[in-house]
Amino acid sequence: MRHGKKFNHLGRKKGHRRATMANLAISLVEHKRINTTLAKAKALRTYIEPLITKSKVNSTHSRRTVFSYLQNKESIKELFGPIAAAIGTRPGGYTRVIKLGFRPSDGAEMAMIELVDFNTVYSNEKTASKGRRRRRRRGGSGPGAATIAATAASAEEE
Numbered sequence: 001m002r003h004g005k006k007f008n009h010l011g012r013k014k015g016h017r018r019a020t021m022a023n024l025a026i027s028l029v030e031h032k033r034i035n036t037t038l039a040k041a042k043a044l045r046t047y048i049e050p051l052i053t054k055s056k057v058n059s060t061h062s063r064r065t066v067f068s069y070l071q072n073k074e075s076i077k078e079l080f081g082p083i084a085a086a087i088g089t090r091p092g093g094y095t096r097v098i099k100l101g102f103r104p105s106d107g108a109e110m111a112m113i114e115l116v117d118f119n120t121v122y123s124n125e126k127t128a129s130k131g132r133r134r135r136r137r138r139g140g141s142g143p144g145a146a147t148i149a150a151t152a153a154s155a156e157e158e
Helices: 016-032 036-052 060-070 073-085 145-157
Strands: 034-037 095-102 107-113
Touching: 016 034, 016 036, 016 060, 016 073, 016 107, 034 036, 034 060, 036 073, 036 107, 060 073, 060 107
Parallel strands: none
Antiparallel strands: 034 107, 095 107
8 A cells, every 4th residue: 555655656666766867857957858758757847846946056065965866967067057047036836747648659648848947939928029819709790791601602502
């Protein structure tokens, strides 16, 4: 029974799970977006977000603490450099998990996990070039309803 177990063990023992999370976190820091299973993405979110919070303070202690989790110098430089600069004012919620569907081979539910501030598609800034949106009407009471009805009637006659 798994009463009181608060996190997903991912079918692995502790050492294997720690190595899997470290490798996924290094890949996420390096590429800013990765595809994995939904369970691993949700587990990675709880693993990486405290490390990103720790990277806001660029001190020797926080660098050593994060290095003890990741064991990769290049990812530490990336995390404390451009990533920390981009998320400096954000109070939390550094990652986004988007479901992608099911994997064809075994049916596992896939997801994409990405760093929020490095996605230009979902930016918070509104563009000024967008004008007022036109409403879409359903039904035949608009200005073009008479012409549509006339073309439909002529098509039936032929």
